[in-house]
Amino acid sequence: MAADNRYVETLRVPLAWWLLGGFFGLAVGWAFYVAAPLSWALAATALALATTFGVLWRYGSAGVVVDGRGLTAARAHLPWRHVGPVTPLDEDAARRAAGVEADARAFTVLRTYCRGAVKVTVVDDADPTPYWLISTRHPENLARHLSQRSV
Numbered sequence: 001m002a003a004d005n006r007y008v009e010t011l012r013v014p015l016a017w018w019l020l021g022g023f024f025g026l027a028v029g030w031a032f033y034v035a036a037p038l039s040w041a042l043a044a045t046a047l048a049l050a051t052t053f054g055v056l057w058r059y060g061s062a063g064v065v066v067d068g069r070g071l072t073a074a075r076a077h078l079p080w081r082h083v084g085p086v087t088p089l090d091e092d093a094a095r096r097a098a099g100v101e102a103d104a105r106a107f108t109v110l111r112t113y114c115r116g117a118v119k120v121t122v123v124d125d126a127d128p129t130p131y132w133l134i135s136t137r138h139p140e141n142l143a144r145h146l147s148q149r150s151v
Contacts, residue, residue, distance in 0.1 A: 005066075005145060005148060006065075006066065006067050006068075006145075007064070007065065007066035007067075007141070007142055007145040007146075008063065008064070008065050008066075009063065009064045009065075009136060009137065009138065009142070010060070010061065010062070010063045010064075011060060011062045011063070011064065011109075011111045011114055011135060011136075011137075012060040012061075013056050013059060013060035013111075013113060014113050017056055017060075017113070018053070018056060021049075021052040021053055021056050022049065022052075024048065024052055025045055025048040025049035025052050025053075026045065026049075028044050028045060028048035029041050029042070029044055029045025029048065031044075032044040032045070059111075060111075062074045062109055062111065064109070064134055064136060064142065066142070066145045066146055070082075070083060071083055071120065071132070071146060073107075073109040073132060073134045074109045076107060076109075076132075078120065078122065078132060080149050081123075082122055082123050082124045082127070083120060083122075083123070083146060083149065084120065084121030084122060084123035084131075085121045086118055086119070086120050086121070086143045086146040086147050087118065087119040087143065088116065088118055088139035088140050088142070088143035089116060089117045089118060089119060089139055090115075090116055090139065091115040091116060093117075094115070094116055094117035094133075094135070094139075097117065097119055097133055098110055098117070098133060102133075103130050103131070105128050105129055105130055106129060106130055106131050106132065106133055107122075107129050107131075107132045107133070108132070108133045108134070109132075109133075109134045109135060110133065110134075110135045111135040114135035114136055114137050115137070116135070116136055116137065116138070116139035117133055117134060117135050117136060117139060118133075118134050118136060118139050118142050118143050118146065119131050119132070119133055120132040120133075120134065120146060
């Protein structure tokens, strides 16, 4: 696969989530400030902010990569020989695919703040996973990259 056919996307959390996380940490600090000594309030604020920002960083670090090896979503990898038909999904179709039409055996990397998704059929008789459902901000672009090499 040529270098220009490589697709890389990181599913980072939106700025509003970081702001809400900051307000949460400050609210925890305020609650401790009202009820406990200042040192406890400062420690609680620091701990709440560090924990909240750590969780947001980790949650928003999931990546989607299409390269010469295949598809990688989060920490899972699907080699090209197992990548089947790909379907880009808009917001409504992605909601249905993750909800009423979902198969419990499917592998999912879903982020609520990403409106679109792609559904990648797994072509492997030994794998009980029927498909991968992956959130993306650019479903058409990701589907195009995957369709260039799918089985």
